[in-house]
Amino acid sequence: MLSLFDPIALGDLQLANRIVMAPLTRSRAGTGDAPTALNAQYYAQRASAGLIVAEGSQPSPDGKGYCRTPGIYTEEQVAGWKLVTDAVHAAGGRIVLQIMHCGRISSHLNKDEGARTLAPSAIRARGQIYTDVAGMVDFDEPEALTTEEVRTVIDEYRAAAATAIRAGFDGVELHAASGYLPMQFLSTGTNQRDDIYGGSPANRCRFVIEVLEAMAAEIGAGRVGMRICPGNPLHDIQDDNPVETYETLLRAASPLGLAYLHLIRLKSLPFDPLALCRQNFAGPLILNESLDAAQAQQHIDAGDAEACSFGRFYISNPDLVERFRAGADVAPFDRHTLYTPGAGGYTDYPALMPQPA
Numbered sequence: 001m002l003s004l005f006d007p008i009a010l011g012d013l014q015l016a017n018r019i020v021m022a023p024l025t026r027s028r029a030g031t032g033d034a035p036t037a038l039n040a041q042y043y044a045q046r047a048s049a050g051l052i053v054a055e056g057s058q059p060s061p062d063g064k065g066y067c068r069t070p071g072i073y074t075e076e077q078v079a080g081w082k083l084v085t086d087a088v089h090a091a092g093g094r095i096v097l098q099i100m101h102c103g104r105i106s107s108h109l110n111k112d113e114g115a116r117t118l119a120p121s122a123i124r125a126r127g128q129i130y131t132d133v134a135g136m137v138d139f140d141e142p143e144a145l146t147t148e149e150v151r152t153v154i155d156e157y158r159a160a161a162a163t164a165i166r167a168g169f170d171g172v173e174l175h176a177a178s179g180y181l182p183m184q185f186l187s188t189g190t191n192q193r194d195d196i197y198g199g200s201p202a203n204r205c206r207f208v209i210e211v212l213e214a215m216a217a218e219i220g221a222g223r224v225g226m227r228i229c230p231g232n233p234l235h236d237i238q239d240d241n242p243v244e245t246y247e248t249l250l251r252a253a254s255p256l257g258l259a260y261l262h263l264i265r266l267k268s269l270p271f272d273p274l275a276l277c278r279q280n281f282a283g284p285l286i287l288n289e290s291l292d293a294a295q296a297q298q299h300i301d302a303g304d305a306e307a308c309s310f311g312r313f314y315i316s317n318p319d320l321v322e323r324f325r326a327g328a329d330v331a332p333f334d335r336h337t338l339y340t341p342g343a344g345g346y347t348d349y350p351a352l353m354p355q356p357a
């Protein structure tokens with residue numbers, strides 16, 4: 001019988017166990033949106049995970065949505081990330097970087113001066129976003145990308161993948177969930193384009209497929225993963241037929257030979273996203289669905305997933321693998337310090353057993 005604690009290969013990524021740290025935005029990048037020694041300490045504390053998926057990081061100034069999120073496009077950012085990847089590798093871990101372009105889920109108040117808010121179509125999302133300078137504000141009205149600009153954004157993802165490898169990452173994960181730019185292309189409500197990137201399901205999937213192809217050409221498909229959340233209405237997303245959209249996407253992505261598919265599985269949908277993934281995607285699957293250790297083990301036993309990821313547990317349990325192994329309790333986290341700068345609520349959650357400093 002396979003265990004959560006058994007090793008697994010996901011493409012070119014060799015994991016010591018099947019417990020994955022899910023990507024968690026913590027808004028603690030330093031100046032120039034570059035990671036710091038504090039971020040390195042945080043990730044190194046969590047290095048016993050079979051794989052860390054580091055927080056969503058913008059491939060360009062335009063891709064930024066939230067406050068103090070890290071980037072992966074300047075030399076300062078490369079140097080900051082190198083602190084992180086070196087510390088995780090020294091602690092025996094594996095780490096990939098999630099590449100996140102927020103598209104229309106953004107405020108210019110969170111971006112560098114001159115950076116643009118871009119989307120498949122010029123449709124503003126309903127809702128608000130936090131900014132350090134003005135508190136909660138409406139999302140920006142986005143500019144619709146021209147066909148030529150779509151190709152420029154794809155090149156930003158390509159460059160981000162190469163830069164991530166240069167910064168010492170073991171691979172990258174495309175954030176195609178949660179209503180950000182890739183999902184804005186996939187969904188009928190946000191994509192009303194009449195060029196080759198809009199209209200039919202194949203056209204709406206073209207952006208994501210071309211991004212994956214570009215990243216795979218740059219660093220090898222075995223180092224590229226993709227995260228999706230079919231049927232999620234988060235950030236004002238609406239799709240007329242998500243089953244058709246994701247069948248099309250997964251059938252096109254499957255032959256690329258990606259390292260893994262990372263599914264956030266929502267329950268209570270009219271379809272089962274896990275079955276949809278298993279039927280249409282041939283590669284390894286990391287399952288995320290607010291699991292505990294026992295539920296994760298059941299999914300491994302059932303062959304539903306090759307690995308399982310955990311988000312919120314990793315905020316307050318740096319040694320989650322050891323806690324699961326010991327059957328120990330998990331510690332609760334403080335929601336007030338999720339996105340606040342500094343060490344408080346970030347690197348000060350203790351491990352059960354003393355760790356080397």
Ligand SMILES: Cc1cc2nc3c(=O)[nH]c(=O)nc-3n(C[C@H](O)[C@H](O)[C@H](O)COP(=O)(O)O)c2cc1C
Nearest residue numbers: 022023024025055056288289290291310311312338
């Ligand atoms: C504080 C916080 C930040 C998050 N940031 C990201 C992110 O950057 N990228 C992403 O794909 N998901 C992000 N998520 C979603 C988590 O990766 C995960 O899917 C979610 O928390 C559900 O898993 P869980 O029940 O194990 O926490 C975030 C969640 C939380 C709570």
